Every structure is written in C-alpha cells, then in structure tokens.
Amino acid sequence: MATKSKRAGPLDLLREYNCEKLLDRVTLKEHKVEFEPVEGRGKTTFDRKAKTAYRARKGKGDPYTLDAVLLLLKNKDRPWKEYIELTSQYGCAFISRVDKKPLEEFLAGKVDTVDGLQGAPVVAAVEIGGEDDLVLAPAAGEAGDGLAPKPISVEIPSDPAALLAGVRGVERNMVDHTSVMMCPVQTFDGYAKVASAAIAEFRKVDERRKKEAKSKDRQGKDANPKERRSSEAATVSGRAKINPKTGQASTRDVRMQFEEEQYRKNRYGDAKLDISEYGGGLGSAAAGEEGQIDPQAEAELAARNELEERRRLKMEARAKDIEKKRAREKEKKKAEHKKRRAEEKRYHKPPIVLMSPGFSCIINKYNAKLFLEKGEFQHWEVASERIRGNRPNPTQSVNRVFNRSTAPVKYKITEELPKSPDDWKRVCAVLVTGKKWQFKQFPKDQFKGLAESNFSNLFSKLCGFYFHYTSDPVPKDVQQWNVKRIGIDKNNRHKDTIAFRDFWTKLDEFLAEKRKRGDFEIAY
Known part of the structure; x- marks a missing residue:
C-alpha cells in the first residue's frame, strides 16, 4: 500500500485503498462515502460531494467530486454507455474520456502525478477505530481554497444560524430530474405552493395592466378629433403644424405660410421675389448680390x-x-x-445494307427481309408466290432483334446505290454476287483501286457477304476477296439459323472494329 498518512485527502486515500486491492471496503451510502477500517487506520467518512484534487479537462475545469471518482473506479471495465446510465442513476457527474485514462493510471499507482492533479488542503481524519468515526474539518492552519471536502458534524449546535450553516454545508444541489427523484423522503408541496402564489400574483398584475391600457385607448377615441389634433401637434406661426412623430412641419403648411408672408410683404414693398419658400434662391445658388454668376x-x-x-x-x-x-x-x-x-x-439514320439487283444473289429483295429478321430462308420464287406476284420495293426496312434485348435496331436494305457522300458513310455491308460488274457504279474516289479491279480497299470499308448454296462451288474471284462466305442448305431449313447468326455476328465484329478507328458513328 502507498504510505499511509494521518493527513490524507479523499483522492489520496482512495488511491491507497485501490493500490492495496481494498476497493470493496469503500462504500457509497446515501450522502457519504465510507472507508472501512484497515490495519493501522480507523473508519473514515467523507461527504460524497467532497471535491477532490483532480480538475476536469486536465486541470482546466472544476474539481471532480469523490462519488464520481469512486463510481468510475468501480465500473472502469463497463461499456461507456452503461457507465453514463449508471452515473445518472447515482446522481453524480461522469468522468470525461479525456480524464478517464490519466485518472485511472494515477489511482492505480502507475504514475505519481498527472496534468489534472492540483494542490488541495489535506483533510485531518479522526481515527479512533469505532464505527462512527468521521472526517471533521481541514487541518488547522490551512486555508481552504474551495477544494476541501465538506465536513459532516455530529454535534447539533444550539445557535440556529450555526445549525442552518451546517445544513447548508452538507446539502446537495439537485441538478437534474434524476437527482431530485433520488432524494430520499422529499416532498415538493411547499415549493408548489410558493410557485402557485407567484404565478397568481403575476397574472393579477398582468390583467390590471391590460385593463388600464384599454381604458386609456377608450378615452383617446372618445375625445374630440380637433382637440386631439391640437393637443398632439404644435403650430408654427399659427399655420404650420409640427408632426409629433417626425418633429417637422408638413410641406403644404410651410408653402401656404410662405405665400401669405410674401403677399403681406408685397403690399408694403418688403417682398423678396428671388428666394423660395425655404430660403433658397429661385435661380442659381451661386448668384451674387448683383445677380452675377x-x-x-x-x-x-x-x-x-x-x-x-x-x-x-x-x-x-x-x-x-x-x-x-x-x-x-x-x-x-x-x-x-x-x-x-x-x-x-x-x-x-439507319445503317444501309446493299443488295445486288435482280436474282444473281440467292438473298435478294424477295426474301432478304424475312431472312434478316427471323432467320428463315425462302427461295425467291416461293417468296414471290407468297406476295402474290407483286414486285417488292427495292428499298425496305429491317428491324433487327438478334442480340438486341433492349429495343430492335432499324436497318435499311436496298438495291439502289446512295446518292450523297453522307449516305455512303451509312453503308455497312454489301451482298456480293461474285461478279465484278456489281461494283461498276461504286464511287471510285471513296474506294481506291476500284478502277483497277482492286477490291481490298472496298472490303476494308464495307463488310462483304457471299450467300451460296452449300452444294454449289464458290467462284475463284470470291475466294480471293475479303468477304464472309455463308452457305445455305437447299433442303434442311433448320440450318438457316446458323447462317442467320453468322451474318449478324460477323457484321457486329466488323462494325465494332470500324468504330474503334472512328470510321463509323451510327448506332447499329
């Protein structure tokens, strides 16, 4: 244990008990904190609100009370929320997080001093060894600085003033609702009566003041308007009346008064016609006595x-x-x-797919729309019978739904060549027949080498497709061109879906690569 002293403050005594693992012998009973007797020391009692030598906020605030420090020491392992609720139940302040750790280290004996620890008068304790031994007063000759614990007197003085002073010395301040409710054997009837009487007196005075104000307003309304105006406003020279709010006369009254004076002076030759009614010059303010500027x-x-x-x-x-x-x-x-x-x-505008006119390609204006939309192939003669021999439009619209789950994309398939350069930029694919004459009308300024039958530049800008029956051979020229060859089975229609998928997949790959180069900006 730390060195025992006959003259120890409550914080030092609490530190000694804590270092000796005797904290269970320190108890909080009603308005006091009791230190049970141990070897070499009798029973010591302090007021629970006795101020300790440790100040809040590391020495910048008020001293912590003894019950707050004791409650922290006995519940230091509790969660912070439970500790706050416990301090409210016991009606004492809580130790802030800033002071919690240094105060615990000091009380555990790990350090001899901390920032918040300041000097306090040492309290002299009576140690007889009995159960009723109490701390009576600070040590003789020491001036208290407000940090000394408040003593509990066991003798009742005969002087009423001294008795009242003793009661006030040990009383507690009820700082919140919880501490008031925890005060034992306490009634509030007297306080309620005093408060009720004060409220009733305030209401009487307020009602009397309101009645007096109403009577004054009524007397002012009943008075003669002319008399009221004459009493409220003073006059200047009998005509210009002074407004009591602004302290000035009205412009109309001043003008009338000036004109009357000028009329009077004009009759007797004293009028000044070169000044206004306010004393200023009618002409230039800089005019001299002789009218010179x-x-x-x-x-x-x-x-x-x-x-x-x-x-x-x-x-x-x-x-x-x-x-x-x-x-x-x-x-x-x-x-x-x-x-x-x-x-x-x-x-x-929709992308364009060019077809060859006539029947040289097995995919033409008769069956292209059905094949590109649904993946169903029909020979052009069968498709012609389906439309009852009517000649289809050479330019048609195709709604692509393959690999487009959000909304279908509109394409334009046509036999007619575009007429403007902007329309040529929309061309994304061409269905070839294997004959070179098919590209005779293509613009030679856009596709270099076309005049020399060099189609490498053409098929680098347009995706070429050659549809043929699987039983027919592929022409030699088509084998040399950079085009996608897609075979159609004459008899097995379930294989049409494969050709349908090959067409759209190849076109997507070609346009994606072209978009990376910045050559195709149209939605596909």
Missing part, C-alpha cells in the same frame, strides 16, 4: 456636368457592348444547336 462655381458646375456626361456615355457604351456580346453568344449557341441537330439527324 460666380466664375468658379460656373466652372465647377461645367466640370460636374462634363463628368456626368462622360459617365453616361461610358455606361451606354458598356450596355451596348454587353448587348452585342449577348447577341453573339445567342447566335453562337443557335449555330451550335443547329449543327448538333444536323449531326443527330445524320447519325440517327
């Missing part, structure tokens, strides 16, 4: 007018610049919007 005042006035004119012109020029700038921005935005709309209109 002061040159300096005239120069100042001219300079002021010139400055104002320059400011006005500057503001007008600035306003015009702002207006021109806004007009330019408006035109610029309009042009950008027009350009963007044109691009959207351009790039939102």
Whole structure:
C-alpha cells in the first residue's frame, strides 16, 4: 500500500485503498462515502460531494467530486454507455474520456502525478477505530481554497444560524430530474405552493395592466378629433403644424405660410421675389448680390456636368457592348444547336445494307427481309408466290432483334446505290454476287483501286457477304476477296439459323472494329 498518512485527502486515500486491492471496503451510502477500517487506520467518512484534487479537462475545469471518482473506479471495465446510465442513476457527474485514462493510471499507482492533479488542503481524519468515526474539518492552519471536502458534524449546535450553516454545508444541489427523484423522503408541496402564489400574483398584475391600457385607448377615441389634433401637434406661426412623430412641419403648411408672408410683404414693398419658400434662391445658388454668376462655381458646375456626361456615355457604351456580346453568344449557341441537330439527324439514320439487283444473289429483295429478321430462308420464287406476284420495293426496312434485348435496331436494305457522300458513310455491308460488274457504279474516289479491279480497299470499308448454296462451288474471284462466305442448305431449313447468326455476328465484329478507328458513328 502507498504510505499511509494521518493527513490524507479523499483522492489520496482512495488511491491507497485501490493500490492495496481494498476497493470493496469503500462504500457509497446515501450522502457519504465510507472507508472501512484497515490495519493501522480507523473508519473514515467523507461527504460524497467532497471535491477532490483532480480538475476536469486536465486541470482546466472544476474539481471532480469523490462519488464520481469512486463510481468510475468501480465500473472502469463497463461499456461507456452503461457507465453514463449508471452515473445518472447515482446522481453524480461522469468522468470525461479525456480524464478517464490519466485518472485511472494515477489511482492505480502507475504514475505519481498527472496534468489534472492540483494542490488541495489535506483533510485531518479522526481515527479512533469505532464505527462512527468521521472526517471533521481541514487541518488547522490551512486555508481552504474551495477544494476541501465538506465536513459532516455530529454535534447539533444550539445557535440556529450555526445549525442552518451546517445544513447548508452538507446539502446537495439537485441538478437534474434524476437527482431530485433520488432524494430520499422529499416532498415538493411547499415549493408548489410558493410557485402557485407567484404565478397568481403575476397574472393579477398582468390583467390590471391590460385593463388600464384599454381604458386609456377608450378615452383617446372618445375625445374630440380637433382637440386631439391640437393637443398632439404644435403650430408654427399659427399655420404650420409640427408632426409629433417626425418633429417637422408638413410641406403644404410651410408653402401656404410662405405665400401669405410674401403677399403681406408685397403690399408694403418688403417682398423678396428671388428666394423660395425655404430660403433658397429661385435661380442659381451661386448668384451674387448683383445677380452675377460666380466664375468658379460656373466652372465647377461645367466640370460636374462634363463628368456626368462622360459617365453616361461610358455606361451606354458598356450596355451596348454587353448587348452585342449577348447577341453573339445567342447566335453562337443557335449555330451550335443547329449543327448538333444536323449531326443527330445524320447519325440517327439507319445503317444501309446493299443488295445486288435482280436474282444473281440467292438473298435478294424477295426474301432478304424475312431472312434478316427471323432467320428463315425462302427461295425467291416461293417468296414471290407468297406476295402474290407483286414486285417488292427495292428499298425496305429491317428491324433487327438478334442480340438486341433492349429495343430492335432499324436497318435499311436496298438495291439502289446512295446518292450523297453522307449516305455512303451509312453503308455497312454489301451482298456480293461474285461478279465484278456489281461494283461498276461504286464511287471510285471513296474506294481506291476500284478502277483497277482492286477490291481490298472496298472490303476494308464495307463488310462483304457471299450467300451460296452449300452444294454449289464458290467462284475463284470470291475466294480471293475479303468477304464472309455463308452457305445455305437447299433442303434442311433448320440450318438457316446458323447462317442467320453468322451474318449478324460477323457484321457486329466488323462494325465494332470500324468504330474503334472512328470510321463509323451510327448506332447499329
């Protein structure tokens, strides 16, 4: 155990018991903290609200009370939320997180001093060894600085003032609802009576004040309006009345008074016709006694007018610049919007798949739409009978649904060659027949080498497809071209789906690679 002292404060004594593992012999009973007798020391009792030598916020706040420190020491392993609820139940303050660790280290004897520990008067304890031994007072000759624990007196003084002082010395402040409710054998009837009487007196005074105000308002309304106005406003020279709120006369009354005075003076030759009713000159304020204008005042006035004119012109020029700038921005935005709309209109047009006119390709205008949409192949003669011999349109629309789960994509299949360069940029595929004359009308400026029958550049920009029956041989020219050869079985229609998938898969791969190069911006 730490060295025992006959003169120890509550914090030092609590540290000695804690270091000796005797914390279970320190108990909190009602308004006091009892230290049970141990070897070499009798029973010691402190007021539970006795202030210790440890101040909150590492020495910047108020001292912690003994019951708060004891409750922390006995519940240091509890979760923080349970510890806060426990302090509320016991009606004491809680030790903040900042002070918790250094205070625990000091009370455990790990350190001799901490930042929040400050000097306090040592309390002299009576140690007789009996059960009723109590701490009576601070040691003689020491001036208390407010940190000494409040003693509990066992003798009842005969003087009422001394008795009242003793009661006030040990009383506790009820700081919250919980501490008030935990106060034993406490009734609040007296406090309720005093509060009720004070509230009733306040209401009587308030009602009396309201009645007096109403009576004054009623007397003011009943009075004669002319008398009320005469009492509220004073007059100047019998006509100009002073407003009691502003302390000035009205403009109309001042003007009438001035005109009457001028009329009176004019009859007797004393009127001054060169001044206004307020004493200022009717003409220039800079006029002299002989009606001459002061040159300096005239120069100042001219300079002021010139400055104002320059400011006005500057503001007008600035306003015009702002207006021109806004007009330019408006035109610029309009042009950008027009350009963007044109691009959207351009790039939102459907991709184009070129077919060969006539019947040289087994996929033509009679059966292309059915095959590209549903993957069903029909010979063109059968398809012609299905449409009752009507000639189909050379340009048709195809709604692609293969590998497009969100919404179908619209394609355009046509036998007619595009007429503009923008339309040629939309061409993504061509169905070849194996004959070179098929590309005779293609623009030679867009496909280099076409005039020399070199189709490498053509099939690098357009995805070529050659549809043929599996029983027919592939022409030698087609074998040399960079085109996708897709075979159609004449008899087994369940194999049409394979050809259908091969067409769209190859086209997707070709367009994806072309989009990476920036050569194809249309949705496909």
